[in-house]
Amino acid sequence: MSENNIFDKPEYFVNRELSWLQFNERVIEEARDRQNPLLDRIRFLAISQNNLDEWFMVRVASLAQMAHAEVKKKDAAGYTPKEQLELISAAASEHVKLQYQTYTRVLVPALKEHGIKIVKPSDLDAATLDYFENYFNREIFPVLTPMADDQTRPFPFLANDSLNIAVRLSKENQAGKTKLFATLQVPDNVFKRVIAVPNQDKHFVLLEDIIKQFVECLFLGYTVKETATYRVLRDMELDVAENEDETPNLLKEVQARLAERERGDVIRLECESTMSQHIKKRLQAALQVANVRTYDVNGPIDLTFLSDVAKQVTDVPALSYPNFTAYEPTELMTGNIFDVIRKNDQLLHHPYDTFKPVVRLIQQAAIDADVLAIKMTLYRVSGDSPIIKALGQAAKNGKQVTVLVEVKARFDEENNVHWAKELERMGVHVIYGLKGLKTHSKIAMVIRREGDEIRRYLHLGTGNYNDVTAHFYTDLGLLTADTNIGIDAANVFNILSGYSEQQYFHELHMSPDGIREFIEAKIDQEIKNAQAGKPAKIQIKVNSVSDAGLVRKLYAASNAGVKVELIVRGIAILRVGIPAVSENIELHSIVGRFLEHSRIYIFANNGQSEVYLSSADLMTRNLNRRVELLFPVHADNLKQRVLSIYNTMWMDNIKTRVLQSDGSYQKIDRRGVQDSLDAQGAFMAEATQKIKAQKHAEKEAELTERFTPLNNPFEE
CATH class of the missing domain: 3.30.1840.10 (Polyphosphate kinase middle domain)
Known part of the structure; x- marks a missing residue:
């Protein structure tokens, strides 16, 4: 069978x-x-x-x-x-x-x-x-x-x-x-x-x-x-x-x-x-x-x-909830943002990290003399988008600017039609995606001449380029100048804007079909590891799980002994605790101050965890009928940060509801539990501490500069 x-x-x-x-x-x-x-x-x-x-x-x-x-x-x-x-x-x-x-x-x-x-x-x-x-x-x-x-x-x-x-x-x-x-x-x-x-x-x-x-x-x-x-x-x-x-x-x-x-x-x-x-x-x-x-x-x-x-x-x-101020990384908000990204990949966790560096990337690209072109996808944007303005400024400054505006974004159609017309009026080349598909991926690429070479700078995200919702949607974004990801991104835009049927990607995975095949292959690998007695675990955070095919795949993993942890904000069509089917699956749902929107895919990989972020949920429409991207997090420090974010959410015992075998969702019983953890509260506290440390460092630097004695010209 x-x-x-x-x-x-x-x-x-x-x-x-x-x-x-x-x-x-x-x-x-x-x-x-x-x-x-x-x-x-x-x-x-x-x-x-x-x-x-x-x-x-x-x-x-x-x-x-x-x-x-x-x-x-x-x-x-x-x-x-x-x-x-x-x-x-x-x-x-x-x-x-x-x-x-x-x-x-x-x-x-x-x-x-x-x-x-x-x-x-x-x-x-x-x-x-x-x-x-x-x-x-x-x-x-x-x-x-x-x-x-x-x-x-x-x-x-x-x-x-x-x-x-x-x-x-x-x-x-x-x-x-x-x-x-x-x-x-x-x-x-x-x-x-x-x-x-x-x-x-x-x-x-x-x-x-x-x-x-x-x-x-x-x-x-x-x-x-x-x-x-x-x-x-x-x-x-x-x-x-x-x-x-x-x-x-x-x-x-x-x-x-x-x-x-x-x-x-x-x-x-x-x-x-x-x-x-x-x-x-x-x-x-x-x-x-x-x-x-x-x-x-x-x-x-x-x-x-x-x-x-x-x-x-x-x-x-x-x-009301007390005001919250997002952390603004100094290195991304001052000086040349391209120098920072070229040196190291950067991870942003919104709304705890400000969305401003993403906006600044496009704004700086618009005025940088070495930038040749900007390409990006827009699914939902705010009513007064600074990114739209920056793209228009870039076109005015002679950059080649290409933007895919998804005019079929549900309930944002009218707003997106308006912005498509505005961008065209500003001299931006606007495209509307592939026939029969919605383009839901979140990707921006800046092409820059640096000496004798051309370098691509990228932002890949789990959420929209919307500076307003970025204040209350939780999302993750990666800033990178990785060469292979850059080549893949260029091919993605060629597929979206022209006639190209890319057969191979170095690092990115693209739906329709590609993300499903990749996730299924990763689940199969975890099943093999479990059967061989090796560490095997799958950790996924998404908005919804409603694709029956992938649910069956997760059942197969559970049946093989793979531990499956799911954090799902919304729809989940699976059941837990079914003997020989879903005994090893546990599902948590967090509803809190901020709308959980990030998508994280983690595979234990025999103790060498692989971490991926995506614009796609485990929904048939995302996997079959939308253009979505799934991308890796390679840098060890950023990979560890994503793992920490996931684990903090998994340990939440205040806003979490746990799916029961009878299909109900129950809050965690905290009687006798000494440590209470609200994940969103913890992330806010962490951001506040980073802001305090940042201000302290700035003050120390100012004092050091002010009181450093001048060199004595009479000393040898």
Whole structure:
């Protein structure tokens, strides 16, 4: 029997979507954890809402499309798309209940203890209510557009993720009372949704509640019988039909699909729990939404507003995480960065090490007279990216600048289309990647003339070239001038920009296919070592493990006696503790202050550990349908640092949840444990110590320079 058949039983796997919901529950747990600062707890709940929205708009929408097409293919856990929808519908309902129990029973009382309240207009005194009535009439009323739904005016189109108010009305006429219906969109894209109550410190009222309070003035001559808030989420999968034409047409295709996507099918309807059945049925009929996709919400719809509450409470520092300053390596922030990289490879661990050296590499390349060209990939960048500006400056200064902008990066398509156009306007040669593939690799290459030779300087990373998210995503980046890696990088860009089918790489491994083959070969080697009685161990840190083929490979390793340690932030479709299958696999998940985003692959290699970093998770899309890179860490000191980072995370006993054999995740029982370790806290403390040591060294150097006596001209 083949290895695949041995480990291919559905009971050995967890459904991907159920595993994702478990991950989001871990985010909600952080909102419930009293050890976290209160304002960050409400941020965690807001994050869980944003996560859930994206999951519905992409994953649930994809399953719905497959079910509609009557796709019968089963996932690794043995479920068809239709069965998965049924399975996750009930789980998602419980998930939403947990969110709102956390909000109403845990966070609202905790906020009140600190004088922070989300109030209703009915809670306001007469003077304050007059203030909001004036505000409504002056500011909000002119913007509102009530939309009737009757025989002559059909139900209006509702934009994705829009907050709306359903209004049931009546009018006396000769035939008696007539039931009428209208809807209006809450203009939270124009006005702040969270509005501070004047003269009431840390009291807030929501925009939709103000509108509902004074909504009658929009329907003169009618009686408002009921108002209820609701929200729709649509299918937001971007289906780009790529063709053989030139890449600028891909840009046009993405732009066209973005417009079409806004009109995707409604995948989720959220209704205020007080909404009457009459209105709910009317909405379901108009939006063509079934009961299983309709969710009653016991509280304010769309909890992402909590992030705005946290932003507006600025006078209580103790309610938020203390400010953290990243370490800035002096050698990379002063002088010639190329000299430093040429001398030694450099490893950056964000956000504990600043992202500035990565930006500085491109900025210095833009003005360095010896730099001939810059090539890089961009998947997600910030709204005001200094890297984009530096690339434009480089092109202006006569450098050859080539940038691959991935215009199909999910939910960043519009931003990336904008930057692609801006870069072209600045004289940068922009390419859009390979047909049918997303380019998710993170690589920058600077080509520099040094005397009679050409040298390549590289940055390879696990995370995006985004200077904003680099403050709260944990990632690793390597700066190197390694010759073989440089040759490989040049070949990668030739593949991306031209017609090249590279058959061999010295150091890099590239998906599709290449990373999978490499990891499988490394696992096979560990299996052989275990069977020969040699040290055998696999340590992997990724965001998700959802590729069934590699899970089976890890099962084979476990079965052979290889110790497998996995740190997985999100989805994990494997099970642990199955006799003769996964007894040697242990899986930890860390959810904390920073978003764990780095990807690390470590193989014991008979006591001579091999360390690799990558942009790729163990997901089928990363291994089969994306351009990803996996790269080695060679320098002994940097290799030891990565090993130390991994081991510190593995020893975390505060933010870690451990996957159990029953499929649940449990925090580590610290009763009787003397040493508590929060890995992220440890890395922050380490960065703070390095900053102190750096300042001390600078002060010592200054004092030494100031008080060094001049040479005595009269001495011999």
